[in-house]
Amino acid sequence: MTHTNTLIDRLVQALGKEGVIVADAIEPRYRKDWSGVPPGEPIALLRPRSTEEVSAALAICHEFNTPVVAQGGLTGLAGAAVPAAGQIALTLERMSGVEEVDCAAATLTALAGTPIQVVQEAARDQGFLFALDWGARGSAVVGGGLSTNAGGNRVIRYGMAREHVLGLEVVLADGTVLPMLNKMQKNNSGYDLKQLFIGSEGTLGIITRAVLRLQPQSAAPCTALCSVAGFDAAVKLLRLAQRRLVGAVGAFEAMWPDYYRAATSYGKVRAPLGEAPFYVLTDMVTADPGVDGERFQAMLEEAMDQGLVLDAAIAQSEADTASFWALRDATPEIMSHLSPMLAFDVSIPIGRIGEAVERMRGELEARWPGQDGLYFGHIGDSNLHLIYSLADDRESTALEAETLVYRVVSEYRGAISAEHGIGTLKRPFLSLSRSASEIALMRTLKQALDPCGILNPGKVI
Numbered sequence: 001m002t003h004t005n006t007l008i009d010r011l012v013q014a015l016g017k018e019g020v021i022v023a024d025a026i027e028p029r030y031r032k033d034w035s036g037v038p039p040g041e042p043i044a045l046l047r048p049r050s051t052e053e054v055s056a057a058l059a060i061c062h063e064f065n066t067p068v069v070a071q072g073g074l075t076g077l078a079g080a081a082v083p084a085a086g087q088i089a090l091t092l093e094r095m096s097g098v099e100e101v102d103c104a105a106a107t108l109t110a111l112a113g114t115p116i117q118v119v120q121e122a123a124r125d126q127g128f129l130f131a132l133d134w135g136a137r138g139s140a141v142v143g144g145g146l147s148t149n150a151g152g153n154r155v156i157r158y159g160m161a162r163e164h165v166l167g168l169e170v171v172l173a174d175g176t177v178l179p180m181l182n183k184m185q186k187n188n189s190g191y192d193l194k195q196l197f198i199g200s201e202g203t204l205g206i207i208t209r210a211v212l213r214l215q216p217q218s219a220a221p222c223t224a225l226c227s228v229a230g231f232d233a234a235v236k237l238l239r240l241a242q243r244r245l246v247g248a249v250g251a252f253e254a255m256w257p258d259y260y261r262a263a264t265s266y267g268k269v270r271a272p273l274g275e276a277p278f279y280v281l282t283d284m285v286t287a288d289p290g291v292d293g294e295r296f297q298a299m300l301e302e303a304m305d306q307g308l309v310l311d312a313a314i315a316q317s318e319a320d321t322a323s324f325w326a327l328r329d330a331t332p333e334i335m336s337h338l339s340p341m342l343a344f345d346v347s348i349p350i351g352r353i354g355e356a357v358e359r360m361r362g363e364l365e366a367r368w369p370g371q372d373g374l375y376f377g378h379i380g381d382s383n384l385h386l387i388y389s390l391a392d393d394r395e396s397t398a399l400e401a402e403t404l405v406y407r408v409v410s411e412y413r414g415a416i417s418a419e420h421g422i423g424t425l426k427r428p429f430l431s432l433s434r435s436a437s438e439i440a441l442m443r444t445l446k447q448a449l450d451p452c453g454i455l456n457p458g459k460v461i
């Protein structure tokens with residue numbers, strides 16, 4: 001019997017026949033994610049039903065020194081969930097469900113395979129808001145969202161995934177279970193170990209359960225789409241809105257004119273405002289839309305008096321709100337029109353984003369004249385996105401464009417990944433954002449938690 005056959009036999013004994021799918025029987029969807037990284041050829045797909053089964057499976061894979069790649073909803077954009085040849089994929093899809101909503105603690109406990117939208121709905125049913133939200137909410141799951149420390153549209157008000165987690169249950173590479181299902185906001189009893197696993201893209205442990213923080217449910221937000229005098233005016237508008245609406249700015253999304261034009265043409269979305277130097281989509285979290293609506297409008301009028309806002313459309317209905325957000329969410333349609341293209345997700349200190357965009361635009365135009373570069377992003381969180389249409393589909397062209405953009409990011413002391421993670425796609429560029437000593441410490445942590453290197457090898461570091 002070969003080494004692989006013995007391994008599979010042991011895994012079948014631990015998880016049952018339905019828990020282990022082998023080679024050709026693995027459906028194509030488990031071989032890739034949304035990143036476009038070529039599909040892998042895993043030797044098996046594991047489908048555990050419980051933490052005990054995850055623990056048993058990892059202990060066996062550890063003994064056989066066989067790599068394991070955790071999979072959630074496979075919506076990741078950095079290639080981090082794609083298994084390579086000879087590796088084992090482990091999906092959390094059979095570990096799905098909300099186990100508890102604790103109304104006194106304002107927490108929700110869910111299994112790692114629970115879709116984000118299911119968590120949001122369960123919270124809403126009990127009068128709470130689970131505020132972590134992004135476009136892939138229907139497919140992305142708790143374990144994947146936390147392992148990538150996902151951000152999305154509400155970070156400016158509620159923070160990234162990290163800030164929505166009070167407790168985690170995690171299985172280490174050798175099968176050890178860490179039961180850290182804390183429900184309290186204050187807990188300084190030693191190191192905050194859960195933070196190691198949030199954002200580590202399945203390289204340090206497998207998340208099996210999470211205690212998530214809930215927020216009070218709010219009424220429908222006040223939403224406006226604004227034409228703004230330019231990037232610097234947009235930053236002043238953000239600070240004015242934060243001063244006047246104290247703690248209630250719920251979103252602050254920026255669109256440069258090229259992006260706005262593309263969204264209204266390729267994205268087939270209505271253009272509520274005409275040509276302008278810059279566009280901002282902002283909203284205010286409200287308890288009482290009547291009273292808060294007046295404060296929101298007064299803030300916009302003050303911004304107009306100061307010459308920051310040139311024109312504004314305030315949503316009068318849910319349909320208006322949806323149509324404004326459709327502009328910001330038109331990226332999949334835009335990308336399908338611009339192939340071959342690259343999608344960037346970077347951070348730059350907010351005050352310098354405008355200047356950095358002009359640098360990138362100038363350098364890209366000088367190198368490849370006439371190509372589309374569409375800039376937009378969650379600028380309230382310093383997060384810039386760029387969709388860049390490549391001059392051709394050669395790998396060398398993509399690499400040159402990536403290097404050019406990431407060098408500019410590095411010069412502005414930014415981050416090459418704001419919210420999508422490193423995976424395999426950005427791994428070659430990590431040193432442009434993190435120092436040699438930081439990367440060395442990451443390797444030390446990896447070695448301590450996963451000495452045989454079986455958890456998602458080749459990703460992040």
Ligand SMILES: Cc1cc2nc3c(=O)[nH]c(=O)nc-3n(C[C@H](O)[C@H](O)[C@H](O)COP(=O)(O)OP(=O)(O)OC[C@H]3O[C@@H](n4cnc5c(N)ncnc54)[C@H](O)[C@@H]3O)c2cc1C
Pocket residue numbers: 033034069070071072073074075076077080081092112134135136139140141142143144145146147148149150151152153200201202203205206207208419420421456
């Ligand atoms: C349409 C669309 C819009 C998006 N918008 C945003 C956005 O606005 N903001 C944003 O931040 N991101 C966004 N994303 C990307 C985002 O990173 C992913 O949607 C999400 O975080 C990954 O969740 P998933 O369940 O699909 O994980 P997967 O893609 O399956 O896995 C992602 C990573 O997590 C690891 N992993 C999965 N489950 C576990 C587990 N239980 N334990 C340990 N590791 C695990 C995997 O190994 C992999 O490294 C978007 C993606 C899409 C497709």
